[in-house]
Amino acid sequence: xxxxxxxxxxxxxxxxxxxxAAAQPTATALPAKPARRLPVQKDxxxxxxxxxxxxxxxxxxALWQVAADYGWIDGFFWSKxxxxxxxxxxxFTEGDAWVDIGFTFRSTISGFLLGTTIGSLxxxxxxxxxxxxxxxxxxxxxxxxxxKLALAPLVILVFGMGLASKVAIATALTLVVSTLTTYAxxxxxxPDGEKLFYSxxxxxxxxxxxxxxxxxxxxxxxxxRVNIGLAxxxxxxxxxxxxxxxxxxxxLYAGETYDIALVWVAVLVLSTLAIVMYGAVSWLERILRxxxxx
Amino acid sequence: MAPVAKLRLDQVSMTFKTxxxxxxxxxxxxxxxxxxxxxxxxxxxxxxxxxxxxxxAGLLQPSGGRVFIDGAEATGTIGRVGYMLQKDxxxxxxKVLDNVVLGxxxxxxxxxxxxxxxxxxxxxxxxxxxxxxxxxxxxxxxxQRAALLRTLLFDTDVILLDEPFGALxxxxxxxxxxxxxxxxxxxxxxxxxxxxxxxxxxxxxxEVHVMxxxxxxxxxxxxxxxxRPRQRHVTLLPEFITIKERCLELLALDHNxxxxxxx
Ligand SMILES: Nc1ncnc2c1ncn2[C@@H]1O[C@H](COP(=O)(O)OP(=O)(O)OP(=O)(O)O)[C@@H](O)[C@H]1O
Ligand SMILES: [Mg+2]
Numbered sequence: 001x002x003x004x005x006x007x008x009x010x011x012x013x014x015x016x017x018x019x020x021a022a023a024q025p026t027a028t029a030l031p032a033k034p035a036r037r038l039p040v041q042k043d044x045x046x047x048x049x050x051x052x053x054x055x056x057x058x059x060x061x062a063l064w065q066v067a068a069d070y071g072w073i074d075g076f077f078w079s080k081x082x083x084x085x086x087x088x089x090x091x092f093t094e095g096d097a098w099v100d101i102g103f104t105f106r107s108t109i110s111g112f113l114l115g116t117t118i119g120s121l122x123x124x125x126x127x128x129x130x131x132x133x134x135x136x137x138x139x140x141x142x143x144x145x146x147x148k149l150a151l152a153p154l155v156i157l158v159f160g161m162g163l164a165s166k167v168a169i170a171t172a173l174t175l176v177v178s179t180l181t182t183y184a185x186x187x188x189x190x191p192d193g194e195k196l197f198y199s200x201x202x203x204x205x206x207x208x209x210x211x212x213x214x215x216x217x218x219x220x221x222x223x224x225r226v227n228i229g230l231a232x233x234x235x236x237x238x239x240x241x242x243x244x245x246x247x248x249x250x251x252l253y254a255g256e257t258y259d260i261a262l263v264w265v266a267v268l269v270l271s272t273l274a275i276v277m278y279g280a281v282s283w284l285e286r287i288l289r290x291x292x293x294x
Numbered sequence: 295m296a297p298v299a300k301l302r303l304d305q306v307s308m309t310f311k312t313x314x315x316x317x318x319x320x321x322x323x324x325x326x327x328x329x330x331x332x333x334x335x336x337x338x339x340x341x342x343x344x345x346x347x348x349x350x351a352g353l354l355q356p357s358g359g360r361v362f363i364d365g366a367e368a369t370g371t372i373g374r375v376g377y378m379l380q381k382d383x384x385x386x387x388x389k390v391l392d393n394v395v396l397g398x399x400x401x402x403x404x405x406x407x408x409x410x411x412x413x414x415x416x417x418x419x420x421x422x423x424x425x426x427x428x429x430x431x432x433x434x435x436x437x438q439r440a441a442l443l444r445t446l447l448f449d450t451d452v453i454l455l456d457e458p459f460g461a462l463x464x465x466x467x468x469x470x471x472x473x474x475x476x477x478x479x480x481x482x483x484x485x486x487x488x489x490x491x492x493x494x495x496x497x498x499x500x501e502v503h504v505m506x507x508x509x510x511x512x513x514x515x516x517x518x519x520x521x522r523p524r525q526r527h528v529t530l531l532p533e534f535i536t537i538k539e540r541c542l543e544l545l546a547l548d549h550n551x552x553x554x555x556x557x
Contacts, residue, residue, distance in 0.1 A: 196383045199351045200397045200448055201373020210400075214387050 079260040087261040088268070096245070100266075101273060103245035104235055107163055108277065111170020112231035119175040120220045123182025127189070127212050128204070140183075144176045149237050161242050170234035174227040178220070185219030186212065221288050228281045232274055247273070298365040300329040300484045301350065301375070301452050306359035308345050308510075319345050321509035322359060327486060329451070332478060334487045334495035334502045335512075336541065342510025343488045344380060347454045350486075351377040363452065373401075376453035376483075380460070382441035384429035390440050391416060391425040397448025412447055419443060420473060435466040439473065446477060452484045460490065467491075468526075471498060475523075492541045493529060502537070504544045514544055 061081045067073045068080035075083075091097045126133035152169050159165035189212060197207045239248025247270045254262035308320040320342045327333050335343050348354035350361055352372040361369045368374050376397070384393045394416060395408035403411075416425050421439055429437060438458055445453050458474075459467045471494065478485055489495050495502050499518055506513045516537055520528050528534055 190381075190383075192379050192381055193383055193385075195348070195353050196377075196379055197400065198353055198372050199375075199377040199379075200400045202400045206400055210396075211385070214385070217387075 076258075077260060079264055083261040084264045084268075087259075088265045091262065091265050091269075097269065100245055100247050100250050101269065103163070103243075104232075104239065104247045104270070105273060105277075107166035107235040107238065107246070108170060108228070108231045110163075110167045111234055112174055112228055114167065115171040115174025115231065116178045116220075116224065116227050118171070119178025120182045120216075122175075122179045123186060123220075124208075124212065124216060126183050127186045127208065133183075140176070140179060144180060148172045148176075149234075152237050152241055156238065156242050161244060166235045166238035166243070166246070169238045170231040173230040173234040174223075177227060177230065178223050181219050181223045182216055185216035188219075189215055218289070221285050224281050224285050225278065228277050229274070232277065236270070299326040299362070300331075300364065301325075301327045301486070302362040302365075303346065303350065304360045304362065306346070306349055306356045306361065308342065308349065308354070309357045318509035320349075320356075321511040323510070323512055325503065325512065327452075327484060329484055330482060331500045332485045332487065332498055334489060334499040335505060336489060336492060336495045336502060336545070337505030337510070338507050338545065339490070340510075341505045341507035343505065344456055345510065347377060347456050347486075347488070350452075350454060351375055353377075374450060374452075376445040376448045376450045378441055378445040378453070378455045378458055380456045382429075382437045384432075384437055384440055384444075386429055389426050389428055390421060390432065393429060393440055394421075394444045394447060396444055401448070412443070415443065415447065419477060433466075434462055435470060438462065438470060442474070442477070446481055446483065450483075452486070454486045454488075456488045457490065458487075459494070467494070474498070479523075492538055492545070496534060496537050496541070497524065497529060502541060504541055506544075506547075514540075516540060 064073075064078075065081045068075040068078060126136070148169070151172075155168050155172070156165045159168050193211055193215070194207055197211055202210075235246070236248035236251075239246035240252050243249040247266050250266040251263055251270070254260070254266060303323055303325040305322040305324055306320060307318075307322045310317045310319055323342075323346065325346075335346065337343055345354065349356045349369075352361075352368065352370050352374065355370050359369075360367055363374050384390075385396070388396075391409055391412060392405075395403075395405065395412045398408040398411065399405055413425065416422070419439065421436065421443065424432060424436060424440075429440065432440065442455070442458060445455070459470050462470060475498065487495070487498060496518055502516045502518060503512045504514045504516065505511065518537060520531065520534060
């Protein structure tokens with residue numbers, strides 16, 4: 001009511017009648033449209049979906065077996081399901097399956113934890129000083145664009161053939177991602193939020209603990225799933241280059257000795273490990289998200 | 295003269311450096327606000343109302359002039375006045391109760407004690423049943439209540455409210471005005487209130503300061519001598535209408551001046 005009285009003086013006067021006048025003719029000039037219904041897609045029940053999925057998998061494996069048996073494909077290069085199954089059993093009963101799994105698992109998890117933790121802390125630390133952030137920023141971007149895997153041989157030289165070098169590569173891969181993502185969170189912080197805290201007489205440390213950290217937590221969490229994949233990649237590449245143990249080394253060794261069935265077995269085990277870790281991290285992410293209710 | 299002002303801005307001015315040069319947001323502004331009063335600032339958008347608040351709250355160092363609280367200089371000191379910013383800024387990861395106790399918590403009161411103090415007030419002032427909800431489950435009016443209680447529970451004599459009801463619908467706004475007046479009467483605070491709504495400013499206040507922009511300055515201070523408690527229909531009284539007309543005239547005047555300047 002009050003605003004109308006004041007705005008009567010200015011430009012809005014000539015705008016007001018123009019709008020309805022423009023809207024009217026288009027509304028009446030349109031031809032009558034045929035009645036069109038919202039397209040509806042019917043969802044199949046879950047058991048149908050799962051059955052089809054299993055059927056596809058089984059027929060693929062069967063086809064592979066038959067093709068190798070009848071010589072449609074070269075069984076030496078492609079191996080075949082029955083041989084792979086036999087090798088799998090042997091790998092677990094006679095081979096060092098558990099040693100390899102344990103080695104890859106440990107280097108992945110250690111690299112993941114180290115990289116994510118240090119990276120997140122580093123990202124958060126940029127909140128404390130704009131100058132410090134400005135100085136470090138270009139180095140960070142350099143480090144990000146660096147093909148870190150290309151430096152893996154160097155890392156192996158420095159850290160040796162053991163677990164440490166794999167952890168180092170996995171850490172290097174995850175750290176940058178965590179740092180940059182967390183820093184994105186810091187940059188997204190609303191300056192008015194900080195104003196509110198300071199108006200209540202807060203210290204910088206209080207602002208950091210009660211505002212910055214909880215605010216950035218969703219960013220920290222959002223990289224967990226990416227990071228577990230990266231950490232695994234780092235660990236495997238480390239094992240490819242030089243290692244005594246690990247699934248990566250098992251794959252490389254099997255390939256070099258033309259034990260194609262063993263290559264498939266190791267890849268299968270590796271995928272299973274990856275899925276398990278991914279599932280665990282997704283679960284962790286859900287728990288954490290629920291914890292902070294964003 | 296009158297007793298020492300609760301909050302006093304003495305020749306406070308503000309110049310911002312922008313890429314386009316310097317921008318005079320506030321010409322020297324002098325404001326003196328007496329203990330226990332309800333005072334409003336009205337003015338066109340961009341005339342420096344929020345800037346005045348930021349300076350009074352110590353969040354912005356003025357280019358010139360000084361701020362006094364209870365007669366003691368308080369320029370650039372934080373935590374001396376309660377300040378509700380233009381947004382409610384409730385922390386989405388904290389329940390309503392824990393949002394409301396933020397000020398006390400920052401002042402070092404143990405969380406449990408702070409909650410004990412806040413809980414009865416939350417219930418008394420219309421947030422019963424919402425204590426343990428997260429802010430995103432609240433309506434706009436409820437969010438504003440929570441943000442206002444957070445400001446009030448932060449134990450300061452002066453509170454600055456920057457357009458607290460700006461985004462509310464007319465109906466809710468009226469309810470919130472009554473609610474705020476009740477709170478003000480109970481808590482005995484000195485309130486400085488910014489709004490774009492002239493009627494709201496007059497209805498709530500003892501005193502209305504009308505501002506103009508480019509540079510931001512106070513052009514007139516109008517007393518509202520209508521006794522309290524005020525009924526809603528005071529808005530129809532001749533003296534109310536006279537004040538309102540005067541305010542609108544001043545705001546329109548500034549509008550013309552700015553337009554001339556631009557031409
Ligand atoms: N940090 C800053 N740098 C440059 N200019 C600024 C800065 N802060 C505010 N201003 C300018 O100062 C003027 C006053 O801003 P202020 O936010 O105090 O206005 P306001 O009266 O609160 O307006 P509104 O009613 O829209 O909230 C505006 O023109 C704004 O663009
Ligand atoms: Mg403002």
